[in-house]
Amino acid sequence: xxxxxxxxxxxxxxxxxxxxxxxxxxxxxxxxxxxxxxxxxxxxxxxxxxxxxxxxxxxxxxxxxxxxxxxxxxxxxxxxxxxxxxxxxxxxxxxxxxxxxxxxxxxxxxxxxxxxxxxxxxxxxxxxxxxxxxxxxxxxxxxxxxxxxxxxxxxxxxxxxxxxxxxxxxxxxxxxxxxxxxxxxxxxxxxxxxxxxxxxxxxxxxxxxxxxxxxxxxxxxxxxxxxxxxxxxxxxxxxxxxxxxxxxxxxxxxxxxxxxxxxxxxxxxxxxxxxxxxxxxxxxxx
Amino acid sequence: xxxxxxxxxxxxxxxxxxxxxxxxxxxxxxxxxxxxxxxxxxxxxxxxxxxxxxxxxxxxxxxxxxxxxxxxxxxxxxxxxxxxxxxxxxxxxxxxxxxxxxxxxxxxxxxxxxxxxxxxxxxxxxxxxxxxxxxxxxxxxxxxxxxxxxxxxxxxxxxxxxxxxxxxxxxxxxxxxxxxxxxxxxxxxxxxxxxxxxxxxxxxxxxxxxxxxxxxxxxxxxxxxxx
Numbered sequence: 203x204x205x206x207x208x209x210x211x212x213x214x215x216x217x218x219x220x221x222x223x224x225x226x227x228x229x230x231x232x233x234x235x236x237x238x239x240x241x242x243x244x245x246x247x248x249x250x251x252x253x254x255x256x257x258x259x260x261x262x263x264x265x266x267x268x269x270x271x272x273x274x275x276x277x278x279x280x281x282x283x284x285x286x287x288x289x290x291x292x293x294x295x296x297x298x299x300x301x302x303x304x305x306x307x308x309x310x311x312x313x314x315x316x317x318x319x320x321x322x323x324x325x326x327x328x329x330x331x332x333x334x335x336x337x338x339x340x341x342x343x344x345x346x347x348x349x350x351x352x353x354x355x356x357x358x359x360x361x362x363x364x365x366x367x368x369x370x371x372x373x374x375x376x377x378x379x380x381x382x383x384x385x386x387x388x389x390x391x392x393x394x395x396x397x398x399x400x401x402x403x404x405x406x407x408x409x410x411x412x413x414x415x416x417x418x419x420x421x422x423x424x425x426x427x428x429x430x431x432x433x434x435x436x437x438x439x440x441x442x443x444x445x446x447x448x449x450x451x452x453x454x455x456x457x458x459x460x461x462x463x464x465x466x467x468x469x470x471x472x473x474x475x476x477x478x479x480x481x482x483x484x485x486x487x488x
Numbered sequence: 489x490x491x492x493x494x495x496x497x498x499x500x501x502x503x504x505x506x507x508x509x510x511x512x513x514x515x516x517x518x519x520x521x522x523x524x525x526x527x528x529x530x531x532x533x534x535x536x537x538x539x540x541x542x543x544x545x546x547x548x549x550x551x552x553x554x555x556x557x558x559x560x561x562x563x564x565x566x567x568x569x570x571x572x573x574x575x576x577x578x579x580x581x582x583x584x585x586x587x588x589x590x591x592x593x594x595x596x597x598x599x600x601x602x603x604x605x606x607x608x609x610x611x612x613x614x615x616x617x618x619x620x621x622x623x624x625x626x627x628x629x630x631x632x633x634x635x636x637x638x639x640x641x642x643x644x645x646x647x648x649x650x651x652x653x654x655x656x657x658x659x660x661x662x663x664x665x666x667x668x669x670x671x672x673x674x675x676x677x678x679x680x681x682x683x684x685x686x687x688x689x690x691x692x693x694x695x696x697x698x699x700x701x702x703x704x705x706x707x708x709x710x711x712x713x714x715x
Contacts, residue, residue, distance in 0.1 A: 253614050279617040286618040292611035296633035305629070306619040347619070 203228055204355055204387065208249055208259030208269075212411060214240040221245055221256075221411035227355065227389060229264075232381055234390045234398045236422070237408035243391045244289075246408075247357045250389070251286050252279035263354050285348030285356045289363065291340045293332035293347075300328040303347045311351075318346045321383070322376070338369040342376070349384060356381075358390040362397065367456065374400050395423060395435055395472065396455060423487070424474070433476030435487075438467050450484060496689050499666060500674035507582070507670060508650040511589040512597075515646045518590070519597035524627065526598065527605030545595050552592060553659025560584045560660060585661040585668050592656045596645040604638020605631065637712045644705040648698060 207224040221242040227233050235243040248254040250261060252268065255276060261269040268277045293302050304315045319325045322342040332340055341361060349356060358377075362370045378401055381388050392398050398405055398419055405422045407415040415422045424433065436454035443449075447462045452475055461475055461484045472487045525531070526538060544552060560567045560578035566587070567577040578584035608631050616626040632639065654672040661668030663677055671690050678687040 251614075251618050253617070279614070280620050280622060282618075284618055286615065288611045288615060290609070290611055292609065292615040294612060294615075294630055294634070296630075305616070305621070347615075351620070 203264065204250075205260065205262040206246070206250060208246075208256035208261065210242075210245065210249065210254075210256040210259075212242055212245060214242075214410075216240070216410075219411045223406070223408070223411070223413055225406055225413070225416070227387055229387055230385045232378075232388045232390070232401055232403045233406065234392055234402035234404070234419075235406045235408055236392060236395070236398050238393060241408045242411040243408050244359055247286070247359050247389065247391055250282075250355070251284045251357055252277060252282045253286075283351075283354045285351070285353035287341075287344045287348045287356070287358045287361045289360045291332075291344040293340055293343055295332055298329050298331055299324055299335070299343050302332065302343055303350055306347050306351045314350055318350045321380070322346045336369075337365050338373060341365065341373060345377070345380065349380065349386065352384070354387065356386045356388045358388065358392075360391055360393070363392075363394070370397070377401060399423070399435070433474050436473055436475055438469050438471045438473055441467055441469060452484070492685055493689065496686055500669055500671045500690070501693070503582075503666065503668075504651055504670040504672075507585060507589060508647045510586055511593060511650045512643055512647045514586070514590050515593060515597040516643060519594075519601050519642065520627075520632075523598050523601035523605055526602045541598050542595050544592050549592070549653070549655025550659060553588065553656040556584075556588050556591065556656065556660050560587065579660055580662050580664060580668060582661075582667050585657050585670075588656045588660040589650045589653060592653055593646045593649045596649045597642045600638045600642035600645060601635075604635035604642070607638065608634050637709045640705060640708050640712075644701055648701050651694070652698065 204227040206226070208221070210221045212219055212221050219242070223242075223246055225233075235246055237243045245254060249256050249259075249269075256269070256271070258271040259269065260271070261267070263283070267273075267275050268282050269275060294305065297305060299319070300315055303318060304312050307314060316325065316328075319328055322345060324339065324342055324346065327335065327339065332343065335343070345361070361377075362373055365373065374397060380386065381401075390398075390401060402419055405415075405417065405419050406413055407422050423435075434454045436452035436459075438450055439453050439458070440451040441448055442451075444462075447464060448466065450461050450463055450467055450473075452459050452461060452473060454475060459475065461482055463484050465484070465486075467473065467484075467486060473484055474487055475482060475484050477483070522541070526534065526541070531537070557579055558564050560570075562568060562571050562577035562579075564579075567579055567584075570576070570578045570583070574583075578587060612630055612634065613626055616630045617623075621629070651670075652672060654676070657668065657670055658673055658676075661670075661673075663669045663673050669677070671694055675687050675690045675694075678684070678690065
């Protein structure tokens, strides 16, 4: 189990705010930190990895203290057994796919490289350089490199945000598969709700450095006023006025639907389309 | 024509390249830690340090040469130390002009290396750290291989600048045959003696070499850019 309880003064686009989070991650759990950009979610990951120091706090991995401001304990990143996948992948341009992954290991464990490359379906590209790979392939190399040495926690910093929709879906499946296969403890940072829903066991909703909500994706995102039997997340693409009604076109994971409503929406709103007593209703997600 | 070329003494070239090679080697070894510090450290008085490193760019060679002469002669602390341990002072000796060249060409190595260090994406370094690699291993396996253009620029500029320096070497080394008389000084000497033929040959060779060195750098850098 991983215990995180940290505070740090941050400067965001709205000015200063305090990051103040406290949570636990169970072994094998897939936890997501969800929040808008500038909410401090990436900083949390960087603090866990030891790439940034909190002003005060405590971090513990399976009983081993990584950081304790009271006792002056602060392990450098090298001594923390974490796998970090960066938003820009951070693959070493001077190394081949194989060398990138092998870099994570000591010489005597190098035979694990082929194995992991086969799992992420990159074995036949192992002698290529990162610059000749597609975004999705680069992402898989980064993932393989991060998990090959069996980290205590896999930290993913918006790993799929730069990819096309279809590739993103495929990689989400792969991520889920890897998570199960290696029984990884995973902490994902994301601002993509469908992604969070699909992958996470539990979500922490971070806003301005504070935890606003915490629970399963369903508890965090779906409001109690709607029974979750028939409801889908989407984005408003278009609004047409028709007499007293608004006809709203919503993109639900690539499916376009039209819903009539009396409420007002703006284009780009994130909405929940659901049915209540057989009539579909549509609500803005706060 | 060939007769004339055969009569000319080419030993100043040998000396010049020996000087440039040794200077560049020392600068590379010293330049890497200094540039690493300048690029990544948040040390409070870094600006002062940066200013000192850049000083040789703006100081007249005669000023630098004068101070170096004081330090390197048998009354200066370095010259004295050398005389006690190696039997001769540093001024007017090859070792003396090596030290002078290293100081004079310092910014030509440190500046390209510093911007090279800064150009390496920070997340590459952080990735190496999270993969358990020490700072030293990260430096040699990740940072340096990914700043090759900066390294090539630093090495060539230092080398070329050392070949071309005149004032400092003249002040510190004088013009001693086979010891401190490098090509640039030999040209000056030849002109003073009104030996224009020798001056012509030396100057033309230096001209061609300098162009060739720079051409190679730009060609190499272009290759790295495409990759």
